[in-house]
Amino acid sequence: MAVSSPDLKAFLLATPFFGGLSDASLDLLVSMLVERRFDAGTTIVAEGEAGRSMFVVHAGQLVVSKLGESGRSIRMTDLGPGDFFGEMTLIEMQNRSATVVAESDTVLYELTARCLYDCYKSDIHAYVLVLQNINRELCRRLRRADRRISELSANAN
Numbered sequence: 001m002a003v004s005s006p007d008l009k010a011f012l013l014a015t016p017f018f019g020g021l022s023d024a025s026l027d028l029l030v031s032m033l034v035e036r037r038f039d040a041g042t043t044i045v046a047e048g049e050a051g052r053s054m055f056v057v058h059a060g061q062l063v064v065s066k067l068g069e070s071g072r073s074i075r076m077t078d079l080g081p082g083d084f085f086g087e088m089t090l091i092e093m094q095n096r097s098a099t100v101v102a103e104s105d106t107v108l109y110e111l112t113a114r115c116l117y118d119c120y121k122s123d124i125h126a127y128v129l130v131l132q133n134i135n136r137e138l139c140r141r142l143r144r145a146d147r148r149i150s151e152l153s154a155n156a157n
Helices: 006-013 023-032 087-092 113-122 124-156
Strands: 034-038 043-045 053-059 062-067 073-079 099-102 106-112
Touching (some): 006 023, 006 053, 023 106, 023 124, 113 124
Antiparallel strands (some): 034 106
16 A cells, blocks of 8 residues: 555664655655565565565564575565665666565565656756665665675685
8 A cells, every 4th residue: 555644754764775855855765665465574675586676664573584505594684664675677677686684573665667767757966866876875885795795804804
């Protein structure tokens, strides 16, 4: 179901994904979101599956994991309210890069690639801001990964 409320708008504006959007642009994107609820233990997305949407976490805790070469699941990070995931499939049109599982009952807001394309057609400024916000978050994640890799490398020597 599509959603809209002043509380949701305030929450979304405080997230990295929607930061800097005008009220009208935010209204457009909020009208495209679909609320999804998941019980604890539910796999939201699975590594390797096709993906055509991303999610903003409104409530709950999630775990992101990847399969290692040995086939063992490796916990990569945790997600909570305000975080988002699935954006890589919207940018690179590749399969899901990780598995995301709800650790607790979870409320997510889903934005499909189709809706993001509709945003591009109707509000190019909002579209550019959203892509900049996604890129900023990807850069933050890359910096954290770089730090982890350098720490692991230093510990291995």
